[in-house]
Amino acid sequence: MIGAVLAGGRGRRFGGNKLLFRIDGKPLVLYAVEALEATKEIDGIVLVASPENAERLKKFGYEVIVDELMVGPIGGIYTALSLDDAFVVAGDMPLIVPEFVDYIIREFRKSGKAVCVPRWSNGYIEPLHAAYSERFRKILEEQIKSGDYMIRKAIERVDTCYLPIEELPERWRKSFFNVNRKEDLRKLTYTSF
Numbered sequence: 726m727i728g729a730v731l732a733g734g735r736g737r738r739f740g741g742n743k744l745l746f747r748i749d750g751k752p753l754v755l756y757a758v759e760a761l762e763a764t765k766e767i768d769g770i771v772l773v774a775s776p777e778n779a780e781r782l783k784k785f786g787y788e789v790i791v792d793e794l795m796v797g798p799i800g801g802i803y804t805a806l807s808l809d810d811a812f813v814v815a816g817d818m819p820l821i822v823p824e825f826v827d828y829i830i831r832e833f834r835k836s837g838k839a840v841c842v843p844r845w846s847n848g849y850i851e852p853l854h855a856a857y858s859e860r861f862r863k864i865l866e867e868q869i870k871s872g873d874y875m876i877r878k879a880i881e882r883v884d885t886c887y888l889p890i891e892e893l894p895e896r897w898r899k900s901f902f903n904v905n906r907k908e909d910l911r912k913l914t915y916t917s918f
């Protein structure tokens with residue numbers, strides 16, 4: 726199982742270069758990378774870049790794979806699954822809880838299902854904090870070819886292991902926090918880390 730960090734977005738809402746923006750001196754994307762490094766179940770990390778930012782991301786010393794599709798996160802997941810089963814996160818999630826990631830990966834393995842994804846009681850899922858099998862790539866391919874880029878729809882087509890978030894430890898929920906706008910940085914007080 727690899728850890729795949731989606732890092733090909735344009736950061737339009739943030740105002741560009743979101744993943745390289747330094748927080749306490751460290752580029753945002755490295756918070757996600759380091760959280761995945763602290764897990765027990767992940768044995769390699771790959772950054773899923775855009776053709777434009779691949780060279781810049783390579784400087785961090787991690788494996789970089791280029792997303793040639795650039796149709797949003799679904800294309801990033803599709804690209805990552807060409808390597809191995811993957812735990813996928815967004816590069817703009819600085820508060821990922823390694824223990825939670827390990828829990829999801831273990832549930833994924835136990836279930837034998839194509840996808841294991843956290844789900845809120847209102848039905849909303851967290852596909853950018855989820856475990857995917859290589860065999861799910863075929864489903865993503867069909868979905869992308871149809872011109873529909875909704876990850877949720879692809880997930881609904883397969884046998885999925887849903888993890889009810891409200892039944893899990895509350896301290897794990899910060900794992901989903903992601904930075905979309907500059908204002909979101911204010912929510913990142915030193916107590917969050």
Ligand SMILES: Nc1nc2c(ncn2[C@@H]2O[C@H](COP(=O)(O)OP(=O)(O)OP(=O)(O)O)[C@@H](O)[C@H]2O)c(=O)[nH]1
Pocket residue numbers: 731732733734735736737738739743744773774775792794795796797798800801814815816817853903904905
């Ligand atoms: N590889 C890859 N990653 C992507 C793509 N689109 C978004 N991402 C990444 O997926 C994560 C979640 O995406 P968003 O929160 O929408 O980030 P974004 O697309 O950079 O920001 P906006 O332009 O404001 O939507 C971020 O880490 C992005 O870098 C894509 O087409 N390919």
Ligand SMILES: [Mg+2]
Pocket residue numbers: 734
């Ligand atoms: Mg986006």
